[in-house]
Structures are given as structure tokens and as C-alpha cells.
Amino acid sequence: MASRFYQWLDSRLNLKPVERTLLDEPIPGGASWIYVFGSVTLFLFVMQAITGMFLAVYYAPTPDHAYDSIRFIETEVLFGAFVRGLHHWGASAMVVAIGLHMLQTFLYGAYKPPREAMWMVGVVLFLVVMTFAFTGYLLPWDQTAYWATQVGVNMVGTVPVIGDFMMRVMRGGEVLGALTLSRFFAIHVLFLPSVIVTFIVLHLFILRRVGPAGPWTDERSALTKETFYPRQVYMDAVVIGAVFALVATAAWMLPFPLTDKADPSDTSFVPVPEWYFLFYYELLKYVHGPLEPLATWVLPMVVILIMLFWPFIDRNPARNPIKRPVALGAGVLFLAVVLSLLGLSIKNLYAVPRADPAVARGQALYAGFGCAGCHRIHGAGGAVAPDLSFVGDTRPEREWHLKHFKDPQSVSPGSFMPKFPLTDQQLQDLTSYVLSLKRTP
Numbered sequence: 001m002a003s004r005f006y007q008w009l010d011s012r013l014n015l016k017p018v019e020r021t022l023l024d025e026p027i028p029g030g031a032s033w034i035y036v037f038g039s040v041t042l043f044l045f046v047m048q049a050i051t052g053m054f055l056a057v058y059y060a061p062t063p064d065h066a067y068d069s070i071r072f073i074e075t076e077v078l079f080g081a082f083v084r085g086l087h088h089w090g091a092s093a094m095v096v097a098i099g100l101h102m103l104q105t106f107l108y109g110a111y112k113p114p115r116e117a118m119w120m121v122g123v124v125l126f127l128v129v130m131t132f133a134f135t136g137y138l139l140p141w142d143q144t145a146y147w148a149t150q151v152g153v154n155m156v157g158t159v160p161v162i163g164d165f166m167m168r169v170m171r172g173g174e175v176l177g178a179l180t181l182s183r184f185f186a187i188h189v190l191f192l193p194s195v196i197v198t199f200i201v202l203h204l205f206i207l208r209r210v211g212p213a214g215p216w217t218d219e220r221s222a223l224t225k226e227t228f229y230p231r232q233v234y235m236d237a238v239v240i241g242a243v244f245a246l247v248a249t250a251a252w253m254l255p256f257p258l259t260d261k262a263d264p265s266d267t268s269f270v271p272v273p274e275w276y277f278l279f280y281y282e283l284l285k286y287v288h289g290p291l292e293p294l295a296t297w298v299l300p301m302v303v304i305l306i307m308l309f310w311p312f313i314d315r316n317p318a319r320n321p322i323k324r325p326v327a328l329g330a331g332v333l334f335l336a337v338v339l340s341l342l343g344l345s346i347k348n349l350y351a352v353p354r355a356d357p358a359v360a361r362g363q364a365l366y367a368g369f370g371c372a373g374c375h376r377i378h379g380a381g382g383a384v385a386p387d388l389s390f391v392g393d394t395r396p397e398r399e400w401h402l403k404h405f406k407d408p409q410s411v412s413p414g415s416f417m418p419k420f421p422l423t424d425q426q427l428q429d430l431t432s433y434v435l436s437l438k439r440t441p
């Protein structure tokens with residue numbers, strides 16, 4: 001049946017040449033699991049496009065409604081949280097996939113003549129993916145989105161001469177606001193997709209013209225002359241299936257919560273970028289003052305240019321990594337620096353003292369019972385009773401506070417602090433809170 005239908009279609013559409021270009025592409029040295037990452041990246045792009053289209057059905061790109069529309073997707077829309085999860089984790093997976101794809105290409109020296117153009121188009125694709133990530137991050141319009149984008153935009157502002165102008169173009173004005181959001185939205189869903197599709201087509205076109213590079217030794221390349229179909233297609237499909245299962249599980253199991261709605265006046269908020277920008281965030285912490293532009297634009301510019309023109313910088317004709325100590329050394333050094341910065345950054349993030357839930361409950365009780373009517377903490381509250389800013393240092397004994405809260409007059413004769421009706425749990429929580437008020441937490 002299928003073949004009769006195929007013959008019918010073929011006699012009308014002349015499919016044989018199409019089949020030849022799509023499936024009969026010879027792979028020097030035969031199919032391999034190491035070649036799957038390009039297809040995986042392409043699959044993830046398609047998934048991002050589809051989930052993105054569905055998110056766009058409900059998303060409203062204005063400061064008044066963006067946050068609520070995401071909340072609506074998360075809580076009301078059928079499969080809304082799942083689709084948003086796919087889009088969120090899919091973005092991470094895409095960064096990993098494109099990274100592995102570039103690593104494989106680099107290791108195999110597959111960027112060497114005659115494939116320089118394919119490498120350069122690939123680097124552009126990588127940059128487009130990172131721009132997708134950056135513009136997409138702002139869209140939920142929560143605190144993290146707003147302040148992380150602020151950091152990114154300010155970095156562009158440090159570029160001499162044109163920095164200020166570029167910053168205004170990115171924001172659509174003097175401040176990060178409504179115009180910025182619609183601008184980022186348009187770039188994310190209209191401009192970038194057109195750009196990426198164009199460059200993907202170009203990338204695949206070049207691949208079809210020059211063919212895949214295959215193993216790094218000619219002897220092994222000559223060993224088999226297998227075609228793309230069936231074994232490579234099968235390997236690609238298996239890994240794509242596994243990647244999808246992984247992303248879907250993450251979307252299902254790991255909630256990706258929104259922080260509070262963006263508040264442009266709350267400058268105290270410390271944003272954390274996505275993990276794939278973390279290494280860079282860490283680097284920025286170490287450079288200050290006159291050296292700052294070095295990290296905010298000189299270094300990224302230099303790295304991007306080196307990546308882009310790498311096939312012309314590395315003139316060594318050998319493809320075997322053993323015979324390319326300089327290239328391999330540079331690659332390993334680059335990876336080591338990026339991964340150490342990432343590790344350091346994650347370590348620092350986790351080193352931030354976690355809020356003790358008892359302390360948090362105690363703080364709520366402090367507000368609820370109106371303790372601030374008499375007491376002052378860091379300048380806020382009344383002045384008729386002792387300042388409690390550092391009471392954890394001056395009165396460190398738990399027992400004293402427990403007794404005091406039960407009956408202030410029993411330990412402080414003549415005190416006019418009222419006796420509050422506290423349960424045992426509340427007594428403990430309130431004590432945990434006042435003990436946490438220290439000079440060095």
C-alpha cells in the first residue's frame with residue numbers, strides 16, 4: 001500500500017532526487033553516535049518553535065499583563081505549565097546540544113578546509129541561540145527577568161562611543177520598560193526565528209555541498225561508505241527520543257517558579273541569570289573599576305571573533321587531535337576556565353545562607369503582633385523600647401527570651417512590654433527570630 005502510494009506520488013512529484021539529497025548522503029567512515037548532536041539541536045529548535053507558538057497564544061507583551069499572562073498559562077491553561085516547562089528546559093537543552101555539537105566539530109577538526117564556511121555559519125547560529133536565550137529571559141516580566149536584563153543592557157552600555165546609543169536602542173528609550181518588553185518580544189518571536197531559519201538552511205546547504213567530514217584519518221574514512229539512511233537516521237532518532245524524554249520529565253517534575261512581578265523601583269533585588277550565563281556573571285564579579293570594560297565587552301568581543309575566524313587562525317592541516325597540541329590546548333584551557341567559573345558561581349550561590357523557616361515564621365509574628373510599635377530594627381519602628389537590631393549579640397541566651405516572652409515582668413521587673421498570648425511553637429519561632437538579629441548572621 002505504502003509503496004503504491006509512494007509510486008503514485010513519485011510519478012507526480014519526481015521524489016527520487018529529493019530522497020537522494022535527503023537520505024543517501026554518504027557518510028565517510030560510516031554512521032556514528034558522535035555525529036548526533038547537530039540533529040538533536042535541530043530537533044530542539046523545532047520543539048522551541050512549536051512550544052513558543054502555543055505560548056504566544058496566551059502571552060501578552062506589556063508590563064501590565066505579561067506577568068499575569070504567564071501566571072495564567074501556569075495555573076489555568078490546560079497543559080500550560082507543561083508547555084512552558086518544555087520551552088524553558090528545551091532552551092537549556094539546546095544550549096547543551098549546540099555546545100556538544102561545536103565540541104565534536106572542534107575535536108574532529110571538521111572546521112578545516114573546505115568546511116570553514118560551515119563552521120562560521122555555525123558560530124552565527126550559536127550566537128543567535130544565545131540571543132534567543134537573552135531576549136526570552138525578559139518576557140515573564142518577573143523580578144529576576146527584569147534585573148538580569150538590566151545587567152545585560154548595562155554591559156552593552158560600557159562599549160565606548162556607541163555603547164550609549166546601543167543601550168537606548170535595546171531599551172527603546174531611557175529606561176527598561178514597556179518599549180523594551182515589546183522590542184524583546186518582537187526580536188524573540190519574529191526577527192530571530194527568521195534569522196535562525198535562514199542560517200540553518202545555509203548550514204545544511206553547505207553540508208550537502210561539501211559533505212560531512214567523517215573521521216580524522218583518511219584510512220578510516222575510506223573504510224566504509226555508508227549513507228545517512230538508515231543507520232545514522234536511526235541513531236539520531238534514538239538520541240532525539242531520549243533527549244525529549246529528559247526535557248519532558250524536567251517540564252513535568254521540576255516547577256519553574258516565577259519570582260515576584262517586576263518592580264523597577266526595587267533596586268535591592270539581586271538577579272541570578274540562567275545557568276549558561278552564570279560563568280560570565282561570576283567573571284564580572286572579579287573585575288572592577290578601570291578594568292571593567294575588559295570583561296563587559298573587550299573579552300567577549302575577542303572570544304567571538306576568535307571563534308568566528310578560528311578555521312583561518314588554526315593553519316595546522318592535521319585533523320587528528322594528537323597532532324594538534326596548540327588547538328587542543330587552547331580548547332581545553334577555554335573549557336577549563338568556563339567550567340571552573342561555572343562551578344565557582346554555583347558554589348557561591350549555594351553558600352548564601354538559607355533562610356531558616358523558624359526565623360521566617362518568627363519574623364511574620366513580629367510583624368503580626370505589632371512589636372515594631374515599640375521596638376526598632378535597622379531604623380524601622382518605634383523608639384520607646386530597646387533597639388533590637390543586634391539583640392542576638394547582646395542577649396544570646398535562648399532561655400532568657402523564652403522566659404521573657406512568657407512573662408516580661410518576670411525577668412525585667414517593671415517592664416511595660418505586654419504579655420502576648422503565644423503558643424509554644426510561636427514562642428520558639430519568635431525567639432529564633434530575635435536570636436537571628438546579629439551583626440554577622
Ligand code: HEC
Binds near residue numbers: 370412
Ligand atoms: C508596648 C511596647 C512593647 C511592645 C509592643 C513590645 N515590647 Fe519588647 N520590650 C519593651 C520594653 C519596654 C522592653 C525593655 C524591658 C524588658 O526587657 O522587658 C522590651 C524588651 C524586649 C526584648 C529584650 C531586649 C533587650 O535588649 O533586652 C525583646 C527581645 C523584645 N522586647 C521583643 C519583643 C517582641 C518580639 C515583641 C512583639 C511580640 C515586643 N517586644 C513587643 C516594650 C515592648
